Each structure stands twice: as C-alpha cells, then as structure tokens.
Amino acid sequence: MTASFDLQWMAWTGPTIGFFVFVVCSIALMGVWEKFRPGGAPRRGVLGIDTTRGDRLFISYLGSGFIHLAWLGFLGTPLWGAIAVSVIFALAVFRWV
Amino acid sequence: MNKLSNQRAWWLVVPVVILVAFNALIPLMTVVNYSVQETFGNNQFFWHGVGWFEQVLKSERFHASLLRQLAFTAMILLIEVPLGIAVALCMPRKGPWVSVCLVLMALPLLIPWNVVGAMWNIFALPDIGLLGKMINSLGIDYNFTQQPVAAWATTVLMDVWHWTSLVVLLTYAGLCSIPDAYYQAARIDGASGWAVFRFIQLPKLNRVLTIAILLRFMDSFMIYTEPFVLTGGGPGNTTTFLSIDLVKIALGQFDLGPAAAMSLIYFMVVLLVCWIFYTAMMRNEGQS
Numbered sequence: 001m002t003a004s005f006d007l008q009w010m011a012w013t014g015p016t017i018g019f020f021v022f023v024v025c026s027i028a029l030m031g032v033w034e035k036f037r038p039g040g041a042p043r044r045g046v047l048g049i050d051t052t053r054g055d056r057l058f059i060s061y062l063g064s065g066f067i068h069l070a071w072l073g074f075l076g077t078p079l080w081g082a083i084a085v086s087v088i089f090a091l092a093v094f095r096w097v
Numbered sequence: 098m099n100k101l102s103n104q105r106a107w108w109l110v111v112p113v114v115i116l117v118a119f120n121a122l123i124p125l126m127t128v129v130n131y132s133v134q135e136t137f138g139n140n141q142f143f144w145h146g147v148g149w150f151e152q153v154l155k156s157e158r159f160h161a162s163l164l165r166q167l168a169f170t171a172m173i174l175l176i177e178v179p180l181g182i183a184v185a186l187c188m189p190r191k192g193p194w195v196s197v198c199l200v201l202m203a204l205p206l207l208i209p210w211n212v213v214g215a216m217w218n219i220f221a222l223p224d225i226g227l228l229g230k231m232i233n234s235l236g237i238d239y240n241f242t243q244q245p246v247a248a249w250a251t252t253v254l255m256d257v258w259h260w261t262s263l264v265v266l267l268t269y270a271g272l273c274s275i276p277d278a279y280y281q282a283a284r285i286d287g288a289s290g291w292a293v294f295r296f297i298q299l300p301k302l303n304r305v306l307t308i309a310i311l312l313r314f315m316d317s318f319m320i321y322t323e324p325f326v327l328t329g330g331g332p333g334n335t336t337t338f339l340s341i342d343l344v345k346i347a348l349g350q351f352d353l354g355p356a357a358a359m360s361l362i363y364f365m366v367v368l369l370v371c372w373i374f375y376t377a378m379m380r381n382e383g384q385s
Binding site: 079 | 123126127129130131133134136140142144146147150151154155362365368369372376379380383
C-alpha cells in the first residue's frame with residue numbers, strides 16, 4: 001500500500017502558496033534574528049504597551065490585513081497601493097511601536 | 098557555575114503542534130485558498146482574485162449581519178457583566194449556602210448549547226410555552242416567531258440565563274481572593290459600601306473582569322447554535338447573526354468563495370479584539 005499525499009482538496013493556488021511561504025519565511029527570519037540578538041528587544045513604544053519583536057510582527061500583519069480590507073472596501077483593486085502602505089506601516093511599527 | 102543547555106524538551110510540544118496543524122492551520126489555509134477561487138463542485142476551482150472580499154465588504158447583507166452581531170454582543174456585555182457582579186456580591190462567602198449557590202450558578206453552564214436553544218424555544222412559545230403563555234395572559238402581545246423585538250428579547254434573555262453564571266463565578270473567585278485586611282482598613286476608615294466596592298473590590302476585580310469580558314465577547318460574537326435553534330435567524334433575517342449568515346452562505350447556498358472571504362474577515366475582527374483584550378490584560382498585570 002502506498003501512502004498518498006494528495007493536497008488537491010485544499011485547492012492551492014500560486015498566490016496563496018506565495019502568501020504562506022512569505023508568512024513562514026518572516027517567522028523563520030524572526031527566529032534567526034532572535035538567535036543573533038536574543039531577548040526579543042522588549043520596549044515600550046508610542047502605543048504605551050510593552051512589545052517584543054514578535055508582537056511587532058503580529059501588529060504589522062494584523063494592521064496590514066485591515067489596511068488591505070479598507071483599501072479594497074473604499075478604493076477597490078488593484079492592491080499595490082495597499083501593499084505599499086502596509087510595508088510603510090510595518091516599518092513604522094518596527095521602528096516606533 | 099556551568100549552565101546546562103538542553104533544548105530537548107521542545108519535542109514535547111510536537112503533539113500539540115500536530116494537533117493544532119490539523120484542526121486549525123490546515124483548515125485555515127484551505128479557507129484562504131477557497132477565498133480567492135470560485136467552485137461549482139466536483140473539486141474544480143477557478144481563480145477569482147480578491148473579488149469575493151470586495152463583494153463581501155460592499156454587501157449590505159454582510160453589513161447588516163455584522164451590525165446585528167455587534168448590537169447583540171454589546172447588549173450581552175452591558176447586561177451580563179453588571180448583573181454578574183451584582184449576583185456575585187450578593188452570594189455568601191462562608192457557610193453551607195456557598196456550595197448550594199455555586200452549584201446552582203454552575204448548572205446553566207453545564208447544559209449544551211442546542212439543548213438551551215430547544216428549551217427556550219419550547220419555554221417561550223406563545224401558545225404552549227410557560228413564559229410565552231404567561232406574557233400573553235398578562236395582556237402583552239408576545240410571539241418570538243413573528244415579532245423581531247420579541248425574538249431579540251428572547252435571544253438576549255436566553256443568553257443572559259445561560260452565561261451570566263460564568264461572570265458570576267469568575268467575579269466570585271476574584272472577590273474571595275481579596276484579603277480581609279483591605280476590608281478591615283475600610284471599616285476603620287468608616288468607608289461606605291459603595292466606597293468599598295469602588296475603591297477596593299472593583300480595582301481588585303480588574304483582571305478577572307477583563308477575562309470575563311473577553312470570554313463573553315468571544316462567545317457572544319461567535320454565537321451560532323442557541324439562536325439558530327431558538328429562532329432559526331428569523332423572523333425574516335432579524336436574528337441572523339454573523340455565524341448564522343456564514344453557514345447559510347457556505348452550506349445553504351454552497352457559495353464557498355464568498356463564505357471563505359467572509360470567514361477571514363470575521364476571523365480578523367475576532368483576532369483584533371483578542372489582541373486588544375490581551376494587551377489590556379498584560380498592561381493591567383504590568384501595572385499591578
């Protein structure tokens with residue numbers, strides 16, 4: 001009997017694979033970052049809450065998700081503008097939050 | 098002193114990781130995949146981009162069910178939290194009645210959601226239900242199967258009956274953990290009952306109430322079974338909350354794409370609220 005790993009039922013597409021690869025790579029990158037600069041760089045930023053690098057990544061993801069939804073709801077496609085705003089947002093979060 | 102570095106304990110987490118992968122991550126990934134495609138069955142999918150997200154975000158049906166959901170959750174929190182605190186304050190702290198009260202409070206929590214829905218459905222029926230018949234005999238025209246206001250009132254009442262106990266038990270646990278020294282100091286200062294509540298009990302309950310509000314928010318925001326069994330989302334669409342609407346789209350209409358897009362938006366809202374509560378909890382902990 002041969003084991004079959006048919007993932008067709010999950011209906012994968014190129015862009016969604018790309019999305020998940022990006023998410024996994026960014027989490028892996030955080031692991032590498034932690035290896036070289038241990039401790040998670042905790043600080044209290046402009047939101048007045050204690051955050052580590054992991055928290056900042058999570059805030060960046062969640063914020064980017066809502067930026068994309070807002071862009072889509074108010075301006076529609078294409079989403080290049082939303083991606084640009086999300087990158088700026090993420091950089092701002094890592095710098096000041 | 099040499100520090101022993103041993104990371105092998107991480108392997109103990111593997112079963113949990115596998116479990117979470119199968120019951121959360123893989124289904125979530127599949128939902129993401131569905132949300133950008135169209136299907137007509139037979140496991141055949143066609144690329145649709147972010148069209149479903151755009152459709153859901155601009156759909157009046159989604160706005161209406163989201164609004165209903167937010168209104169329901171707000172009502173639940175506004176009723177259950179103060180009521181839960183009030184009941185917990187009235188409960189005895191010593192003596193044989195403690196166990197009786199605790200068991201009585203825990204009883205509604207032990208009843209499965211669908212049973213609660215079925216119970217309240219029969220209880221509130223205007224022709225044979227004890228509650229429905231009684232309200233009608235008082236001269237008030239009440240029929241939750243036909244009147245939106247009655248349907249809402251019954252749904253809210255049912256949830257209050259089912260879940261206020263959770264707030265009560267959490268608050269009671271919080272109250273029991275306040276040392277007697279605080280009350281003694283308040284007595285010496287001649288503090289009134291209100292002052293004791295406002296300046297001793299409420300600050301000490303801060304953390305436990307945040308958890309209670311978070312739990313009640315999440316549960317009421319994702320409520321499905323009870324209103325589905327009680328009203329079926331009706332009359333019309335008046336009690337069709339987000340999860341009921343989602344199931345109607347996904348299973349009733351078999352529109353997997355829009356349902357997946359709606360699920361992800363729903364998930365993001367839940368995630369955002371969770372994060373806000375978690376941050377508030379951590380902040381409280383830091384301050385205390």
